[in-house]
Amino acid sequence: TNNFDLKEHPHSRLNILTGDWILVSPHRTKRPWQGKVEATQANDRPAYDPQCYLCPTNKRADGSENPDYKGSFVFTNDYSSLLLNTPDGGLNDDELLVANSQKGICRVISFSPRHDLTLPQMETAEIRKVVDVWQSEFENLATYPWIKHIQIFENKGDIMGCSNPHPHGQIWAQNSIPVEVAKETQQQKKHFEQKGRSLLGDYLALELKRAERVIFENDHFAVLVPFWAVWPYETMIISKRHVTSILYFTDDEKDALADAIKRLTVRYDNMFETSFPYSAGMHQSPVNMGEHPYWHWHMHFYPPLLRSATVKKFMVGYEMLANPQRDITAEYAAEKLRGLSEIHYKVKG
Amino acid sequence: TNNFDLKEHPHSRLNILTGDWILVSPHRTKRPWQGKVEATQANDRPAYDPQCYLCPTNKRADGSENPDYKGSFVFTNDYSSLLLNTPDGGLNDDELLVANSQKGICRVISFSPRHDLTLPQMETAEIRKVVDVWQSEFENLATYPWIKHIQIFENKGDIMGCSNPHPHGQIWAQNSIPVEVAKETQQQKKHFEQKGRSLLGDYLALELKRAERVIFENDHFAVLVPFWAVWPYETMIISKRHVTSILYFTDDEKDALADAIKRLTVRYDNMFETSFPYSAGMHQSPVNMGEHPYWHWHMHFYPPLLRSATVKKFMVGYEMLANPQRDITAEYAAEKLRGLSEIHYKVKG
Numbered sequence A, B: 001t002n003n004f005d006l007k008e009h010p011h012s013r014l015n016i017l018t019g020d021w022i023l024v025s026p027h028r029t030k031r032p033w034q035g036k037v038e039a040t041q042a043n044d045r046p047a048y049d050p051q052c053y054l055c056p057t058n059k060r061a062d063g064s065e066n067p068d069y070k071g072s073f074v075f076t077n078d079y080s081s082l083l084l085n086t087p088d089g090g091l092n093d094d095e096l097l098v099a100n101s102q103k104g105i106c107r108v109i110s111f112s113p114r115h116d117l118t119l120p121q122m123e124t125a126e127i128r129k130v131v132d133v134w135q136s137e138f139e140n141l142a143t144y145p146w147i148k149h150i151q152i153f154e155n156k157g158d159i160m161g162c163s164n165p166h167p168h169g170q171i172w173a174q175n176s177i178p179v180e181v182a183k184e185t186q187q188q189k190k191h192f193e194q195k196g197r198s199l200l201g202d203y204l205a206l207e208l209k210r211a212e213r214v215i216f217e218n219d220h221f222a223v224l225v226p227f228w229a230v231w232p233y234e235t236m237i238i239s240k241r242h243v244t245s246i247l248y249f250t251d252d253e254k255d256a257l258a259d260a261i262k263r264l265t266v267r268y269d270n271m272f273e274t275s276f277p278y279s280a281g282m283h284q285s286p287v288n289m290g291e292h293p294y295w296h297w298h299m300h301f302y303p304p305l306l307r308s309a310t311v312k313k314f315m316v317g318y319e320m321l322a323n324p325q326r327d328i329t330a331e332y333a334a335e336k337l338r339g340l341s342e343i344h345y346k347v348k349g
């Protein structure tokens, strides 16, 4: 055909949340791969590892001892990137060398006492307890009046820089608005001011109508591959109700979020029958900065794998210097994810 | 001390070229590493590999045969991400699903007939020939009136997604301005309009005065760790003369650029006595879009290694969702690079 076709021809897509563009090369998966093949991560961990600083009753770097906890366990990172006691200050040398002091709190959340599990292997009821901890941590951190942004995230798998395989996530709270969140704030605000409605609400309504990129939904959340996805199997969880942060989720919504995370991460693991690596995290309204009615809670999943359990997508030369680029379409990725089972491959047989 | 100190306290720095901020956590290298350790790449390659599609006289995917070339060899990528014959078109569904057709040309440049070399192992005179090819490719690609941007880059090492160890680089030319280049255009334009001078010219003058982040210079180029570096040993080559693109480099400048690349990449290899991986590329003025007098040619090097030949910096959860973050200061990195020999460790003994 001579007509432009998103399934076939190279094109750029707009990320309406950041205002940035991404390059899509649908024809490009055909190229041969002689490049890096990742080792598969050892999958057989003991339920308890005496060397792990996240396992119950073990010692941590600061000398303290973990309690014999049953659900989740939260503490301040012994190697925090942001610290509570940073003095104020900065530098401005001719507007060429510009720096500002940064203050913050970094928290670590062990998702389970079990060293050998990951989110997709946990029961939905156990994930629900993690959601509760995220909510209460968000609430507590927001009581520091100087904290402006709270980033809840997880790095899963050593390929994603995770330094300990014990299932855990992190929260970095700080006194300024990070770059990605500033972009999303601006884009959501613009749409809200123009149309009086949530950008992601309008987007979700259109996606549910088109049904091309939606993977599944429950009563309170939809899970889809965003039109502008960068990573091969990137997804988003969007709340059906327009709420600005996790603070406002009801018990039903928290159950439904746990259900969405469970079902999505099980599908991920089933893709290549491996513990599927990703970095994931929530984007939500800044805190202690007045009202942000345009903010719409959502969660991004950025998984690196492209072709198999051992070949990932590299965001390198062109991507770093010029523009993010992907090799399969969002629609193809959604179709693949839709076709996968919601029963974890390890419990299947 | 209670006073704010860039060497000691967490802070953010402004990237004056993009307008983005990065987070610096100088105290954070102390944390233990139980995470991913990369395999070192096999270093003993034959001078000629019959399986390599870049070696002289070998067959390529399109059925053609490489000439028995002596210097560099350029051809259009058999698996191009951008294609010449993409039909025009696009999509705009309610400003929520927005896409544009993308047209372009992707070129591959073998730097040397020798399968076993890399840029730091080549003679400066051989690198100079690569510079000539970059210049003539830039000139040729700019003769297509619809081409607006030409990205010259190299992915070195399998850890940077390089799919073939034969020394080579790439050029992606396209009909639109990529995201990173659009940001640098805007920032340079703003400064030029306000001060009537090149942003990078002013920045370079200040860096040469401060001498804290400069690694070395020759008659026509300075090599430094930018104040806002994201990657642990990120560097920039900046031309002393304010030229908008490689098109305007004189013979002397081309010799000097080859010298700068040789000396920088040798220092890199000497850092951990390994073939130091990186993605590198030039940023220069858009083409066929009128004058861009504010554009100042420069080249970025983004190497991933942090602690050793096998432990890299991961740009993951916090970095993807919130803000780029680094663990050592730019000043520390510059000091380390300054202290390294300009004789390659493999020829030393």
Ligand SMILES: O=P(O)(O)O[C@H]1O[C@H](CO)[C@@H](O)[C@H](O)[C@H]1O
Binding pocket: A035, A313, A314, A315, A316, A317, A318, A319, A325, B155, B160, B161, B162, B163
């Ligand atoms: O074209 P190559 O070398 O096969 O591919 C490499 O560089 C490209 C441009 O940065 C990336 O899109 C690929 O992910 C990477 O593997």
Ligand SMILES: O=P(O)(O)O[C@H]1O[C@H](CO)[C@@H](O)[C@H](O)[C@H]1O
Binding pocket: A155, A160, A161, A162, A163, A164, B035, B313, B314, B315, B316, B317, B318, B319, B325
């Ligand atoms: O804090 P961790 O798990 O040791 O570290 C990991 O996550 C951080 C936040 O995304 C990154 O800065 C590190 O590069 C990564 O290794």
